[in-house]
Amino acid sequence: MALHMAVEVVRDSTDSLTSQIQEFIKREISEGILHPGTRLPSSRRLAGDLDVSRSVVVEAYGQLVAEGYLEAAQGAGTRVVGHLEDKPVVPALLDEGQVPQVRWDLRPGGSNVPDFPRREWLRCYQQALHVAELSHHDYPPLAGEPALRRELTSYLGRLRGVRTTPEHIMVVGGFAQALGLLCPVLRRLGIDALAIEDPGHPGQRQFVRESGLRAVPVPVDDEGIDVDALAASGARAVLVTPAHQFPTGVTLSAQRREALARWAEDVDGWVIEDDYDGGLWYERGVRPLALQRTMPDRVVYAGTASKSLSPGLRLGWIAAPEPMLDLLLRARARHDLGTEHLTQLAFAELLSTGLFDRHLRRLNSLARSRRQALDEAVRRHLPGATVLGPGAGLHAYVQLPRRADEGALVAGALRRSVLVRGAAAFHARPRGDAPALVVGHAHLPRSGVTEAVRALGAVRRW
Structure with missing residues (x-):
C-alpha cells in the first residue's frame, strides 16, 4: 500500500x-x-x-x-498503537471532547435518537432521484424546495397548529443554522440581547454569545418561563421551548402564553419558538399546540428533523412573518447557497405519503415504553426522586431529593459504566432548585433503562 x-x-x-x-x-x-x-x-x-x-x-x-x-x-x-490513554474526563462536561466507553450512555443529544426508518427513507430517496429534474442538480432555492415547503405547511398546521403558508417557510440546516441566521438579524433590528431559559441548553447560550448578542438567562418554573422576570430583564427577544421545555420537560401554561404575547407587544419584541421535538408526544390527552398560532406576527417558529429522524440529516425549517423571513433570506444569501435538493425532496415524499406519520407513531410508542421503564426504575431504585414533565421527547428530567449530592452521583455512576449528566451544567446562574439528572432514555432497551437506573441507585447517598 x-x-x-x-x-x-x-x-x-x-x-x-x-x-x-x-x-x-x-x-x-x-x-x-x-x-x-x-x-x-x-x-x-x-x-x-x-x-x-x-x-x-x-x-x-x-x-x-x-x-x-x-x-x-x-x-x-x-x-x-490503538490503546493510547484518553485524557481525563470531567463529569460536568461529559458531552464535550473525548468520553470514556461505557455500557449505558444516558446523555440527551444526537446519540439518543432510537430509530431511523431506513427502508422508508430509501424508498423516498429513490423516488426523489426518479422525479428529479435537471434543475434539481443546480443550486437549490434559498428558501427551500417548493414541494417540501408545501408539505411542511400542511404537516405543521395539522400536527402543531402553526399558522403559515409555503411562502413564509424556509428550509434550513437544522436549528443551529436557524439560530445562526437569527442572531445577526436581531442585531440589525437594534436588539443586542437574547433572553434564554434557565435551565436551558448550554450550547445555545455559548452560540448566542459568540454570535454577538448578550445571552440573558431567565428562570423557568413548573409553568415554564417566568414572564415577569423576562420583562424585568430588558430584553426584546427571547428563545423558548414552550411545548417541552429543555431540559425540565415542563409545558408553558396557558396563562404564561398569554403573558408572553402581551410582553412581545409591549416591547415590540420577538419570540423564537424552538419546537425541537414537537412530533414526539405520548402523554395521554391533548398535546399542546405551537405558541406561534397565538401571535404569528411576533413568533419565529423553528422545527427540526433531528429528534424524529436523525441529526445527521441537518434538516430543519423556519416559519416566520414576511418582514422577518425576508431579512433571514438576505442574511442567508451572504453565507450559504441553500439546503441540498435531494434530501428535501425525499423528506417531502416521506411527508406526502404518510410514511413520516407512521414513523412518528412507531417512535412515540417506543419512547413511551422507555419512559415507562424509567418511571418504574426511578420509583424502585431512586426513592424520593421524581420524573418531571409529561411523556414527550427523548429525554426526561429526574429531580433528586434536596439532600442528594448530584456531582457525587454522576461520578459514582461513571465508575459503574453509566454516563449521565447532572442538571448543574444546564444552569447559567447559581441554582436554588433541587439537584437533578437529565436522562436520555429513548435509545436504550427497556432492560437497559432499568439496569442503568439500578446502577445509579447503587451509588446514591441519601
Missing part, C-alpha cells in the same frame, strides 16, 4: 535524521494529529519520500515501537 505521510526533517540540524523522525511522530501522536490505529507508510516508502537511507526510518520506527508509540505486525504494517 503506497501510503504517504508529511514528516518534517532538517538536514543541517545537530539532531540526527533518525531522532528527528522519532520526535516528529511522537509529537504528532501526543497532539492528536496521528490517531490511534493510523497506519504509517512502510519504511521503504517513507525513506524514499524523505530521500534518506531506509535504515534511518527502520531505526526510528523500531525505537517508537520499543517506547510503545507504534506497533508492527507481519502483513499489517506499522500503526499508531
Whole structure:
C-alpha cells in the first residue's frame, strides 16, 4: 500500500535524521494529529519520500515501537498503537471532547435518537432521484424546495397548529443554522440581547454569545418561563421551548402564553419558538399546540428533523412573518447557497405519503415504553426522586431529593459504566432548585433503562 505521510526533517540540524523522525511522530501522536490505529507508510516508502537511507526510518520506527508509540505486525504494517490513554474526563462536561466507553450512555443529544426508518427513507430517496429534474442538480432555492415547503405547511398546521403558508417557510440546516441566521438579524433590528431559559441548553447560550448578542438567562418554573422576570430583564427577544421545555420537560401554561404575547407587544419584541421535538408526544390527552398560532406576527417558529429522524440529516425549517423571513433570506444569501435538493425532496415524499406519520407513531410508542421503564426504575431504585414533565421527547428530567449530592452521583455512576449528566451544567446562574439528572432514555432497551437506573441507585447517598 503506497501510503504517504508529511514528516518534517532538517538536514543541517545537530539532531540526527533518525531522532528527528522519532520526535516528529511522537509529537504528532501526543497532539492528536496521528490517531490511534493510523497506519504509517512502510519504511521503504517513507525513506524514499524523505530521500534518506531506509535504515534511518527502520531505526526510528523500531525505537517508537520499543517506547510503545507504534506497533508492527507481519502483513499489517506499522500503526499508531490503538490503546493510547484518553485524557481525563470531567463529569460536568461529559458531552464535550473525548468520553470514556461505557455500557449505558444516558446523555440527551444526537446519540439518543432510537430509530431511523431506513427502508422508508430509501424508498423516498429513490423516488426523489426518479422525479428529479435537471434543475434539481443546480443550486437549490434559498428558501427551500417548493414541494417540501408545501408539505411542511400542511404537516405543521395539522400536527402543531402553526399558522403559515409555503411562502413564509424556509428550509434550513437544522436549528443551529436557524439560530445562526437569527442572531445577526436581531442585531440589525437594534436588539443586542437574547433572553434564554434557565435551565436551558448550554450550547445555545455559548452560540448566542459568540454570535454577538448578550445571552440573558431567565428562570423557568413548573409553568415554564417566568414572564415577569423576562420583562424585568430588558430584553426584546427571547428563545423558548414552550411545548417541552429543555431540559425540565415542563409545558408553558396557558396563562404564561398569554403573558408572553402581551410582553412581545409591549416591547415590540420577538419570540423564537424552538419546537425541537414537537412530533414526539405520548402523554395521554391533548398535546399542546405551537405558541406561534397565538401571535404569528411576533413568533419565529423553528422545527427540526433531528429528534424524529436523525441529526445527521441537518434538516430543519423556519416559519416566520414576511418582514422577518425576508431579512433571514438576505442574511442567508451572504453565507450559504441553500439546503441540498435531494434530501428535501425525499423528506417531502416521506411527508406526502404518510410514511413520516407512521414513523412518528412507531417512535412515540417506543419512547413511551422507555419512559415507562424509567418511571418504574426511578420509583424502585431512586426513592424520593421524581420524573418531571409529561411523556414527550427523548429525554426526561429526574429531580433528586434536596439532600442528594448530584456531582457525587454522576461520578459514582461513571465508575459503574453509566454516563449521565447532572442538571448543574444546564444552569447559567447559581441554582436554588433541587439537584437533578437529565436522562436520555429513548435509545436504550427497556432492560437497559432499568439496569442503568439500578446502577445509579447503587451509588446514591441519601
